[in-house]
Amino acid sequence: MELVTAAQGFSAMGSESRLEVLQTLVRAGDKGLLVGDIQQRTGIPGSTLAHHLKFLTSADLIVQNRQGRTIINKANYQHLQALAAFILEECCADQEIEK
Amino acid sequence: MELVTAAQGFSAMGSESRLEVLQTLVRAGDKGLLVGDIQQRTGIPGSTLAHHLKFLTSADLIVQNRQGRTIINKANYQHLQALAAFILEECCADQEIEK
DNA sequence: TCTATATTTCTAGTTTTATCGAAATATAAG
DNA sequence: CTTATATTTCGATAAAACTAGAAATATAGA
Numbered sequence: 001m002e003l004v005t006a007a008q009g010f011s012a013m014g015s016e017s018r019l020e021v022l023q024t025l026v027r028a029g030d031k032g033l034l035v036g037d038i039q040q041r042t043g044i045p046g047s048t049l050a051h052h053l054k055f056l057t058s059a060d061l062i063v064q065n066r067q068g069r070t071i072i073n074k075a076n077y078q079h080l081q082a083l084a085a086f087i088l089e090e091c092c093a094d095q096e097i098e099k
Numbered sequence: 100m101e102l103v104t105a106a107q108g109f110s111a112m113g114s115e116s117r118l119e120v121l122q123t124l125v126r127a128g129d130k131g132l133l134v135g136d137i138q139q140r141t142g143i144p145g146s147t148l149a150h151h152l153k154f155l156t157s158a159d160l161i162v163q164n165r166q167g168r169t170i171i172n173k174a175n176y177q178h179l180q181a182l183a184a185f186i187l188e189e190c191c192a193d194q195e196i197e198k
Numbered sequence: 199t200c201t202a203t204a205t206t207t208c209t210a211g212t213t214t215t216a217t218c219g220a221a222a223t224a225t226a227a228g
Numbered sequence: 229c230t231t232a233t234a235t236t237t238c239g240a241t242a243a244a245a246c247t248a249g250a251a252a253t254a255t256a257g258a
Contacts, residue, residue, distance in 0.1 A: 003118055011113030013186075015246080016106045023102065026187060029194025035205060045248055050206050052246090069204050069255040077187070084183040087112075088125060088176070095128025114216080134235060146218050149236050154215095168225040168234050 001086050005060075009083045012059035017044060018052045025062055025075040032065075032074035100185050104159075108182045111158035116143060117151045124161055124174040131164075131173035 013019050024041055025033060033041075039049055053073060056062045060079050065072045112118050123140055124132060132140075138148055152172060155161045159178050164171045 003122065004115060007113055007115045007118045010109045010118065014106055014110030014113040016103060019102055019106045019109065023189060027189050027191065027193040029191035031194065046205070048247055071205065077190070080186050084186045087179050087183045090122060090126050092126065092128035094126040095130065144218055145235070170235065
């Protein structure tokens with residue numbers, strides 16, 4: 001994963017509100033949640049929530065799908081997994097061995 | 100780990116410059132690097148770098164130790180590991196099983 | 199078509215962040 | 229005590245983010 005992509009991902013997780021939204025979706029599993037569901041569980045006002053969801057979507061942390069007049073939001077587990085791996089990926093690559 | 104703490108950590112990783120600094124330190128291993136070393140490798144001006152290092156330190160992503168007139172910076176592997184784990188920690192906790 | 203529901207866009211005010219030169223501080227060495 | 233080196237703080241500016249009410253859009257159903 002590119003550093004730029006990773007930074008964008010972490011930035012999207014780096015707000016309390018958004019991390020709470022993301023965690024809610026991670027908990028929810030494959031079925032995902034409607035925007036309204038998330039609104040209920042987090043108490044975040046609609047306009048603010050829409051803003052955060054857009055942020056999370058453009059960082060590829062979640063995926064949105066319209067179903068009738070509702071929108072289903074799901075965590076993007078693959079990308080999240082890749083971000084988690086990125087953090088320590090290159091651990092100690094430059095470390096010199098000494099006696 | 101508390102959500103607030105995690106958010107602060109991800110926020111600190113969520114800037115390209117800072118993520119580059121962090122990655123440099125993660126690569127460096129247990130010996131760490133001096134501020135000047137990081138400055139050389141990243142090309143970030145001193146005052147800007149000091150700002151970012153403070154940010155990373157207060158998020159507990161790195162640790163600083165004065166050694167004479169230099170300062171040794173090390174990645175905080177434990178905390179980084181915990182953050183990586185946090186991302187998917189509660190995966191699917193709310194998911195309902197169905198036939 | 200009219201109405202109700204779900205979600206987003208618009209707009210604006212406030213706060214936070216990023217950047218970096220210049221000056222200040224800390225410490226070592228002579 | 230003076231000088232040189234390493235790093236931080238100050239100060240200022242520009243850019244980006246957070247928040248949320250009000251208005252707009254999209255779609256379903258009667």
